[in-house]
Amino acid sequence: MQEDIQNAITALDLWVIAGYFAIIIGIGIWVARRTSSGEDLFLAGRSLGWAAIGFSLFASNISSSTLIGLTGSAYTTGIAVSAYEWLAGVPLLIMAFVFAPIFLKSRITTTPEYLDRRYSRRTRLYFSGLTIFFTIVVDCAGGLYAGGLVLNTFFPSLALWQSALAIGLFAGIYTATGGLKAVVYTDVLQAVVLIGGSAILAFVMFSDLDFSFANIRDSVDGENHLSMVLPLDDETLPWPGLFFGVSLLGFWYWVTNQYIVQRILGARSLPDAQWGAILGGMLKILPLFVMVFPGAMATALLPDIETADRVFPIMITTLLPAGLTGLVMAGLIAAIMSSVDSTLNSSSTLLIHDFVTRPEEETDPSTMKRYGTLATLGFMVLAIVWAPLIQFAGGLWDYLQQMFSVLVPPLVVLFVMGALSRRGTEQAGFYTLIFGHAVGAVLFCLGNPGVMGLVGMEPVYPVHFTINVAIMTVVCLIFYLAVSAVTESHEIDDAVIWQRGKALEDAAWDQAWYKDVRLHGAILVAMMLTILVVFW
Structure with missing residues (x-):
């Protein structure tokens, strides 16, 4: 089967992937030339608009392991695992209406800095050190490891360490030179490619099932396969975990984790931060339909896949024509890169602002940029070295x-x-x-x-x-x-x-009804409730 996957990749697919990398390189060079200070590197000069924030939140969150894990879980156990995606709207609403106003009014650079101002410096350093460790060792190295496994599926001759090295160097260099703005701008492109490629795959699979949801229901195994609310003894996601645990886990990720919150901190205004957070919540609805349901549909179209992690690679190489396979693979690479670049940038921000510099000691902007660049490159090396070792754990x-x-x-x-x-x-x-x-x-x-x-x-x-x-x-x-x-x-x-x-x-709710951030929040709540009711 692995040989079949490799043979399904054509020269056209490789050209599509090469074109994608060329665009990423161009964005990185363009942004790097406009990055001159620590604030540019860490917070994009506090100039991010709502659309860039929303798309970057989405892209940074979707990793290769997420993409493969969602389709694989939908194939083997059902769609309940998608709750971690569409319920992200709950903590993002809390971010929009509670914490974004506080963070932006306080002009903080890191989330541990908030704990310093509210509690003490020792609380800040404890949380910051813990975040750096888990971000590099789990998120960044894990992203490189998962990305290496994915690329090895398509290119068996490529060793795991070679994949980790290539991805780490590529993402690390443009992150170190261009900072958060380079991360966010490339994330926007990566989000579009990821959504577009996944949507095309979902459309092709749905068309093969005659656009009939009934055909999907008939193909799955068990009555709970297409249900969100599962029994108390379910090993995937018991119903108390759905209603209480998922949003709490999401709070850590969407409200306190520097890796994600850095986009909110770099907003040019409070309305941009709020609109961006809500847009991110709306985009997180999409994985249910373009990533999870294709996994469920694969039970009918590709019924003999034995390993869950193989579902997504087999889907795109078996069901898509040449060119489109390359586009979806580019989306998969985009997911890998978005996670890696975000973790590197956030970790360097935490290290420099929470440990290296002190609030009472003013540091020259160019020096801050140099510190941040060196920290990013150092974390890049650490993650590249650690990633291949994960296979032995x-x-x-x-x-x-x-x-x-x-x-x-x-x-x-x-x-x-x-x-x-x-x-x-x-x-x-x-x-x-x-x-x-x-x-x-x-x-x-x-x-x-x-x-x-x-x-x-x-x-x-x-x-x-x-x-x-x-x-x-x-x-x-x-x-x-x-x-x-x-x-x-x-x-x-x-x-x-x-x-x-x-x-x-500072919100725009008094200018026009369609700009009212409260209306946007209500729409996001309605979308989540609709999913819960329809797939109860």
Whole structure:
């Protein structure tokens, strides 16, 4: 089968992919010539418009492992896993109406900087260091690793380390020289290619099924295959996890993670940040229809695929004509590059702003740019070296992915309570992080078969991680309130506290009804509710 996939790639496909790379190189060179300061490198000079923000949010989030994982899961277990995509609208609405106003009014450069202003510098450094580690070791190196596996499927003669090196060097160099603006502008192109290529594939597959949704239903295995709300004992996504856990996990990703939030921080105005966040939420609806449903349709068109990770490569090489195969492959490469460039840029931003420079020491803009470029290149090398080693970690890599559910609960409490209430003290903020992560790590180990197997025991906490994240959020909230009650409060800047008027005072809702950010938010809510009802 792998030989068939390789033979399905024609010279026309390779020319399409080469053309895509040429455009990316052109964008990188054009932006690099206009990047002169640290703020240009890290925040695109705070000049990003709403469309660039929205498309970049979408492109940076869709990795190669996401694209392949969504179609593979839809093929084997059903469409419920798509909830991580379309429910992204919930935290993005929170970003638009609660945190974007605070972040932009405060003129912060990193999300840990918000914790510094609300709590303390030690809280900031703890969160920043943790974010850098997971962003490089899990997100960036993981993206290179997954990308290498994908390219190896199409080009078996290409070794994993060679793929990781090529992708890392290409994305790392234009990110190091052009910064966030280069990342965002290339992301816009990558989002268009990714959506367009996936939509063409979905259309071709749907046409082969006579444009009949009934034919899809008849082809899948089991009544829950096309359902979002699954039983409590379901291993993929039990219903409490759908309603409570998914959005909490998304909060970490869309509201606190520098890797994503950097686009919001680089907005030229509050309305642009709000419109961009909501546009990102609307674009996140699309994967259900152009990535997940093709996986479900493949059960009828390609019923004998044995491995889930092979579903997407086989779909595009078997069902698409020459040229279109290259376009969709370019979209797949776009997904790889968008994740890698974003993680590199955000990690260098965190390192320079949170560790290297100090607020009381003004640094020359050109020096900041040089520091950022060197940091990006250093992280690029680290990720390239680490990526091939992931193959030797076996099941441990899956456990690292689930460790994000350990990170989330205390961060949700710190950011939400920090923004909405003055009652939280500095001690409550710092010790809630320590407490939440320590308890979360213990529960993770107690519920993990692989970890417990090392000591010859069965799991004693068999709770799905999407449910556990909700439980631990409540526990961290109780701990936060308890510590706040017995410790002294500190002076808090008004700029870091949410105020109702602050969320809309710069918005365009008073100019024309179609510019009203509240209307856009209501439309996004209606879209998510419609999906939930239709696919209940």
